[in-house]
Amino acid sequence: MRFERALCAVALVGAIAGCSSSSSDEPRFSEPSATAAGAAAAGSAPAWTEPGGYSFVLTRGCDPAKPLGRYQATVKSGQVTDYSRVGASAADPGASAAVDLGPITGDEGEEIEVPSLGQLVEMAQTSADDGGEVNTEYDATDGHPVKVTINVSDDPGAAECFLISDYKAG
Template sequence: MRVERALCALMVVGLVGGCTSSGDDKPKIEDPSPAVAASAPPWTEPAAYSFTLTRGCESTPVGEYRATVKDGVLSAAERVGAVAVVPSASAEVDLGPVTEGQQGEEIDVPTLGELVAMAETAGEDGAEVATKYDTTDGHPVQVKINVEDDPAAAECWNVTEYKPGS
């Protein structure tokens, strides 16, 4: 549910930014390793696979999730390493679990196809987008989206432990 809200907010910011722009398109984020992107084969999302999705651009991730996709749909997702906490009675909003002193979050984990589609839509709406793909089989390994001029405002998703046919 929170990812849906975040994605809606991301799309609204992109649409509003597009409506108020002076007509100049934002430059795309340059991939520091273009040879890697150029040599990745095309990827077709398999019906079944598993992966770990880490959200966050910094060295300290916002959240890490282990996910399984079956018949093209997310069948299971669980947060890795989260410590559940009970919010205080005075808390107005449940901010989710806390990990190592940092406020955590719970998200609706996207399939890799949904993650790629989200990046494509954000790029079409004028966001700066960089997507890296695995050179062996072409699955996405990193998506970075920035709808603002501030590089620190970028959202990042990193994919590891991808196993097709799981």
């Protein structure tokens, strides 16, 4: 339930940012880049279908040296059934392992739970449809997302980044 409200908030911010922009009303959707090892652009990666069950590690934050948090997640039938924080974030070494993901904006506000990869892709698509700048990279082998960057603001420093690693289907 909290995830849907956070998604609506992202969509609302994107709509407001799009309405206040002096540029064209066309959505700003960046084509995926292949900067990560093993990642491919959307056109060259196989189409990914969310499997019935999988696990992954989600690293949140755009600065790899100072992530906002790392989370091990397990997904069944498109829903995160379990997640836990992996260590303390580099930004706050004293953080408790029981801390939630935190606000999607990085500011104070409502906390969200770790999204499934399907929910993360859906959130990126909604943001792009609402005029946000979105960049998604995919695994060249099976097509699962490996990095999602969403920015619904004109401020380049306001991007929200999600790095996916240790993906295991089944």
